[in-house]
Amino acid sequence: MGHTPLLMAGSPGWTEPATAGHTAAGDAWGRGSGQTPSEFLENPSQSSRLTAPFRKHVRPKKQHEIRRLGELVKKLSDLTGCTQVVDVGSGQGHLSRFMSLGLGLMVKSIEGDQRLVERAQRLDQELLQALQKEEKRNPQVVHTGPRHRPHHVVRWVDPMALCEELLLPVENSPQSEARLLLTGLHACGDLSVALLRHFSCCPEVAALASVGCCYMKLSDPGGYPLSQWVAGLPGRELPYRLREGACHALEEYAERLQKAGPGLRTHCYRAALETVIRRARPELRRPGVQGIPRVHELKIEEYVQRGLQRVGLDPNLPLNLAALRAHQAQENRVVAFFSLALLLAPLVETLILLDRLLYLQEQGFHAELLPIFSPELSPRNLVLVATKRPLGETFSVLETEDS
Known part of the structure; x- marks a missing residue:
């Protein structure tokens, strides 16, 4: 959508500025600023913040996302003492690979599509071989820290039930009891809701970093509303058309309108x-x-x-x-109608994300919405971060770029 949702001052759970999602889409980029992230200034298709092996098979948008979310997860894992990261809805495993082979985290990847898991495992092996060759070519570059492959599991996660596999430590893990951090990069529809429920219900889960997507696929009821506050709002209903519209990119569409193609x-x-x-x-x-x-x-x-x-x-x-x-x-009238409807997108996404934030805060958890992606590259640019013990001002550190 290329925008930051307009979280409402004065609502329960409002804090300034983090819960507000830094309403300028994160001070780094501004809302709809059109500024290119610094990592793509030299080459628009290759992030300068990732080495070549981690960029292979990965589009620029995904390069940006896995690096930013991976670094946030690493910081959050260190702050909360988590021993294992669970990447739910991991697809081809790009995020899991970066977190495990790039950042040294112990990662379990859960994906329901067998074909995607098989491809992820092939890409794991290919990346590992590339990293080994790189180290041989540049022996002066010493890899520090452990290097674990992601542990892939083929499993559909039921949004309405707890998944035991999600809570188990990875095979051959030195810890008999895992302290888990759950994450999902654009976890579709109810899958994002499942992450929130596992965080809320399971003592093994200490932290959460979730980026949602595909709001039109939320179950009704069940996926929205989650919080008591939003459930009590008059006119809180969000029909399919509104939820589907909230998944479109405003900046990208504005550019299309200007070109009038x-x-x-x-x-x-x-x-x-x-x-x-x-x-x-x-x-x-x-x-x-x-x-x-x-x-x-x-x-x-x-x-x-x-x-x-x-x-x-x-x-x-x-x-x-x-x-x-x-x-x-009626072509021009249809475009005008679609454009007007799209202006509601930030408001709709705000309500959905605020509902999830309040759902966690109502249970006494500590939660924030942080804008970590460039909205021009990744319209769903907010990550919902939650912990079971207060981190105070440390939340702001999660959002910052590493040197």
């Missing part, structure tokens, strides 16, 4: 496709449509046919071409 046509085409879908299958509302390449080069009926195929419907359904042409004539 033909790609904006996608909104109108998708709206027309929705009318066809609902006419054919009224119960099928807002189905996910996989990306259709080069939309602006297609006639509207061609787009609709491809879209029907992507949602499992007959692409040869009879189409009312006159109606589709009438929809296409």
Whole structure:
């Protein structure tokens, strides 16, 4: 979304400035400043803060995210005496690899997709070999500290139940009882909620660093609201459309509007496709449509046919071409409507994140929202950090860049 949510002064749990999420998106970048993080000034595709082996197979956005969140997790782990980090929803393991092989943390990675775990294990081996070659080429560079591979586990985490595997120490761990730090980089929908529940309920979990995403996939009820305060608000309901809109990037879309390119046509085409879908299958509302390449080069009926195929419907359904042409004539109005709706995105994300923050604070835990990513690179730029013992002013240290 490229913005910082507008956390509300005067609400329960409000503190100045950390709980407010440093409303300028973190003083380092400013809100929508368009400033490039210093690590990408020399080369926009390679972070100068990561060595080459850790950049391989990793896009610039992810390079920025794994470095910033990994360093925060390392600091938080040291401050809270955690012996093990659990990366939930770890995907291809980029964050886990950096935390373990780069920062020396003991890491367990939990991912439900077997194929992603297998790829993560291959990338682990490839990175380890690259690091060993690097040390042979540069013997004067001495690696300090332990070097552990991530311990990968294939497991779906049920958002509504505790996951025993998540709480167990890694195999061959010297500690019989682990003191855990839970983290998730853009943990989708209810997975972020699962992290909060495990932190709240499990004495083994001492700290949390969670970056949420995909708010439209939150269960209702169950995923929102979590706090008593937000549950008591009149009009607290957030329908799917609002939650989905909160996941769009304001700065990126503003740039698209300024360029006024033909790609904006996608909104109108998708709206027309929705009318066809609902006419054919009224119960099928807002189905996910996989990306259709080069939309602006297609006639509207061609787009609709491809879209029907992507949602499992007959692409040869009879189409009312006159109606589709009438929809296409509304293109500018559709863009205007979408733009106005997108202006609500910061408010919606604020309410969701404030709800999670208050959920933890209402139970007596210590929690803050810290902006650690550049919003231009990573729109979901706030991490929810929580501990079970007070850290006081130390929270501000977590957000700072290392030299």
